[in-house]
Amino acid sequence: MRIGVVTFPGSCDDRDARAAVASMGGDPVALWHGDGDLRGVDAVVLPGGFSYGDYLRCGAIARFSPVMGAVAGFARDGGPVLGICNGFQVLCEAGLLPGALLRNAGLRFVCREVEVTVESTASAWTSACPPGTSLTIPVKHGEGRYVHDDPAALAAAGQVVFRYAPGHNPNGSLADIAGVRNPAGNVVGLMPHPEHAVDPLLGPTGGRGLFESVLTARV
Amino acid sequence: MPRVAVDVMLKREILDPQGQAVERALPSLGFAGVSDVRIGKHVELTVSDGDGEQAARQVAEALLANPVIEEFSVRLLPD
Numbered sequence: 001m002r003i004g005v006v007t008f009p010g011s012c013d014d015r016d017a018r019a020a021v022a023s024m025g026g027d028p029v030a031l032w033h034g035d036g037d038l039r040g041v042d043a044v045v046l047p048g049g050f051s052y053g054d055y056l057r058c059g060a061i062a063r064f065s066p067v068m069g070a071v072a073g074f075a076r077d078g079g080p081v082l083g084i085c086n087g088f089q090v091l092c093e094a095g096l097l098p099g100a101l102l103r104n105a106g107l108r109f110v111c112r113e114v115e116v117t118v119e120s121t122a123s124a125w126t127s128a129c130p131p132g133t134s135l136t137i138p139v140k141h142g143e144g145r146y147v148h149d150d151p152a153a154l155a156a157a158g159q160v161v162f163r164y165a166p167g168h169n170p171n172g173s174l175a176d177i178a179g180v181r182n183p184a185g186n187v188v189g190l191m192p193h194p195e196h197a198v199d200p201l202l203g204p205t206g207g208r209g210l211f212e213s214v215l216t217a218r219v
Numbered sequence: 220m221p222r223v224a225v226d227v228m229l230k231r232e233i234l235d236p237q238g239q240a241v242e243r244a245l246p247s248l249g250f251a252g253v254s255d256v257r258i259g260k261h262v263e264l265t266v267s268d269g270d271g272e273q274a275a276r277q278v279a280e281a282l283l284a285n286p287v288i289e290e291f292s293v294r295l296l297p298d
Contacts, residue, residue, distance in 0.1 A: 057285060064282075093285065100287040102229075107236050147233060147288060172234070 001215055004031040004041035006071070006087075008051035008062050013084065013195060017047040020195035024211040033065040043080040043124070043214050044071055046087025048140075048193060058101060058143050059089035068094055080124035080214050081187045085141055088179070088189030097180055097189045098159065099148035104141070105172025111140040113204060115165035116178045116192055120158050123185040128213040135162075135206030137192035139170050144191040146173040146180070154180065162190050221271025222296040227284045228259035259289075263296065271295060 003021045005028060007014045018028035029041050033051075038044060051062035062068065068090070075081045075096050083091040091097040104110060113136055118129045129135070148154055151174050162179035169176045171191070179190025194207025229235050235257050242256040262283055266274045275293045284291040
């Protein structure tokens with residue numbers, strides 16, 4: 001299965017995302033922000049980083065890059081799309097995911113491992129995770145405070161995919177929301193970094209389930 | 220050519236930790252009685268033709284403000 005990873009100017013986790021895809025048995029494909037097509041990939045990852053310098057708002061400029069037109073079409077057709085950290089911010093700015101991400105409530109950049117609970121397995125990126133599982137995955141961001149005008153309705157619709165475990169909310173996110181999905185479940189975004197948590201040699205492996213989910217679904 | 224100002228603010232119901240941090244620093248500088256500090260963005264732009272306010276409003280809707288979290292106001296600046 002070919003999984004494309006988009007590189008924007010200012011992306012910094014694109015290589016780790018491709019390495020994670022490869023280590024999980026997928027075939028990583030490098031995609032460029034200026035490309036208008038997705039080279040026939042089966043899934044797309046928007047990686048972490050600081051696309052276009054995060055000027056104006058995180059993800060606000062990246063959303064207008066040529067590749068995002070292709071990503072939006074791919075997402076509309078049901079293609080699996082995962083936004084990690086800055087990628088999550090881009091998907092929210094693009095309107096492909098609900099809500100928005102703001103400066104951490106504590107105003108500090110946070111870099112640590114957190115525990116997140118899988119709240120919904122009805123998504124392309126969590127279908128192989130047992131529901132309610134707790135995953136240990138690192139976060140590293142300054143603007144990860146998730147806001148939405150009706151988090152209860154979002155949860156009722158099953159669109160809350162990950163929540164920070166009690167005491168683990170690193171940024172003041174509303175209702176401890178760490179990741180959400182679109183109504184169809186093919187588009188998922190989260191602030192923690194699953195691509196940094198796939199190799200037991202380097203620490204926790206809570207990110208493996210996300211890649212397993214998408215890789216097993218389409219094989 | 221019209222010069223237009225766009226002010227972008229977080230919606231009232233959205234927590235503004237920057238504003239809170241500034242507010243908390245004020246008493247130690249001797250400023251008493253200042254409250255409800257909110258921080259936003261001020262953007263100025265020149266519009267080459269047509270209705271400057273209308274064009275600036277479209278720019279704000281498309282890019283300068285995110286309607287999920289922010290509100291904006293537009294005003295024509297004096298020449």
